[in-house]
Structure formats: C-alpha cells, structure tokens
Amino acid sequence: MSEENTVTPQRKIGSGFGRDSTAADVIAGIDLTGKTAIVTGGYSGLGLETVRALASAGATVVVPARRPEHARDVLAAAGLTPATVGGVSVAELDLADLASVKEFAAGFLAGPAPGTVPGASPGAGRSLEILINNAAIMASPERRVGPGWESQFATNHLGHFALTNLLWPALAAAQGARVVALSSTGHKLSAIRFDDINFDAGYDKWRAYGQAKTANALFAVQLDALGRNFGVRAFAVHPGGIMTELQRHLPREEMIAAGWMDEHGKLDPRFKTPAQGAATSVWAATAPALEGMGGVYCEDCDIAEATVPGSPEARIRGVDAHAVDREAARRLWQVSAEMTGINAFPG
DSSP states (O other), rough: OOOOSSOOOSSSOSOOOOOOOHHHHHHHTTOOOTTTTEEEETTTHHHHHHHHHHHHHOOOEEEEEHHHHHHHHHHHHTTTTTTSSEEEEEOOOOOOOOOHHHHHHHHHHHSTTTOOTTTTTTTTTTSSSSEEEEEOOOOOOOOTTTTEEEEHHHIIIIIIHHHHHHHHHHHHHHHSSSEEEEGGGGGGHHHHHHTTTTTTTTTOEEEEHHHHHHHHHHHHHHHHHHHHTOOEEEEEOOOBBBGGGGGGOOHHHHHHHHHHBOOOOOOOOTHHHHHHTTTHHHHHOOOOTTTTOOOOOEETTEEBBBBBBTSSTTTTTTTTTSSSSSHHHHHHHHHHHHHOOOOOOOO
C-alpha cells in the first residue's frame, strides 16, 4: 500500500464534540484501567485537567516535572495522588536538559509495569499507552540552553522529540499507543527556519514560538508515518486560547493590545476554560473514533480543516500547509535527530 493511501485526511470526522466540550465530556464511558500515561507539564493549566481526566478513567499517570516537589503539592491539592483511582506519580524531568530527559526515560523504562507480580524483573512488560507532550513555554525572553539551542525550540520540540524516541520501546510494546503533541495556532507565525533554527541571526520571541509550534505539528506527522506499522499513532492538537501559566512571560499591556482581555482583565469570550482546553488532547489520546487514524492536526475535539488562506478566520482556525507538510516533517526529524543524537528509527 502506498503512503498516500495510508495518510489520514486533514478534515473533520464529525466527532460529536466541539469547542465547549470538556475533558470530562470526551472521556465519559472510556475505561483506561491497566493503561499508563505520561503527561508533561501535568501539574498546571491544561496539563492538570488532562491528568485529572485520564486518572478518572483509571489510567496510571506519570507527571514529569522540573520542580517535582511543587508538582506533588499541586497534584495533591487537586486530589491526584498515587492512591487515587489509577494512581498519579511525579518524576523529575527538565525538557531543556538532554541529560535530564535521558535520566527520566531510563527510570521509566526500568520501572515495574503496572500490575506485575512482586519480584518481577525491572521493566518486565513495561508499556506506555498514552504520551501527551503538553509542557511548553511561550514568547519567552531570548535564552540559550544545551549547546546553544534557542530555548523555545529546545523545550517545546527537541526535549519532547528526545523523550518520545527514548520511550519508544514502551510505546511499541503497548500495541496501540497514542502520542499527542501540543501545537497551537501559533504555528501560523512561522514555518521551520531550516537556515537559522536557533535564531542566531536575531531573536524574535513570537516567530520563535511559532517555529516551535510548527515543529510540534510536524513531529506528529513524521512520528505517525514511522510508528503506524508498530501500532503507534500520533496527533497534533491546538487546545484553543486559555489563560494559564503559559502567559507568564507576557506583560498585561501586551495581552490587552492583542485583544485577549480588556483593561479590567476580562477575557475575550473566545478563550476556553482549562477543562475545555484539555478536551482535545484527551480526545486525541483516547477517542475510539480515531482508531486507525493519525498524523493530523486537531482542534475543538475534531480533526481540523486546512486553513483557507485569506479567509476571515485564517489566523485563528485550521492548520496551515507548512505545519502538515510531509517532506518538511521528514527533514525536521532528521535535523532533530542530528541535534540531539537520539533517533529510535535510524537508517
């Protein structure tokens, strides 16, 4: 079968859910007992609501965190602990630090599989059914990490690229895993700047964010192409506009000027609640309607339509062609593998 015949069309499927659906709505009736999920950034904003929904359905959820004690406190305050339904635990991970990513992945793979008998060898039957690459930074001041990588590209894309590749044995072992990459309409701000990925020629915080969000979308395209024969499917998700800690680098004046809120702090009605914002991630990770599909960009709990250039909603709805371009996705994968030295699919 040719690649063209295995590509999921970038068009709506009529999911039955929509913009106002919540994470609890889309996971109702789904049983995740015995399944394991990892949600990066799962202790604030959308991530916290995503963890809440997955755990409520019985999943064992691991939350990687740069500040693990803070994450445990937040999750405990939300009633999410190792003693809850599926169990929610925290492990240290800094996505901007490749050594930290490697340490987390090695620890996860070496850990006991859920439900294994006491005394079983480390990692026996270890599988990962859901990986949600949710953590992100946005429009941050210029910062270099690792060997000089631009921090938004490094944190939002390269860290998750390395994490997913390192966790590949557990994803493949799940025989039906799903990987969800959090993108956004920010992807419309920039394609991949292959000639200057790290903005060495001059930094622009919004173009850097846009490139990182395009990278998240292209990552899902290529991971799905590489993983589908192993039963691993990948999706990119735009959660919608939500006021969370993601905006911590933005001055109030800038958000007012952008129309996100008025001078009194009242949010634009287009903004979602965190529970609504988490819905598309949870839907992409669990919806039976997506069985056999993948490699697409989703929004409002459905597969998104392609952007109509020049239309009134072109900036806020749909996916631009450069974010689902399969050749760009293949090229970005190779570049990312070279930058990190990590690739579960060499050759």
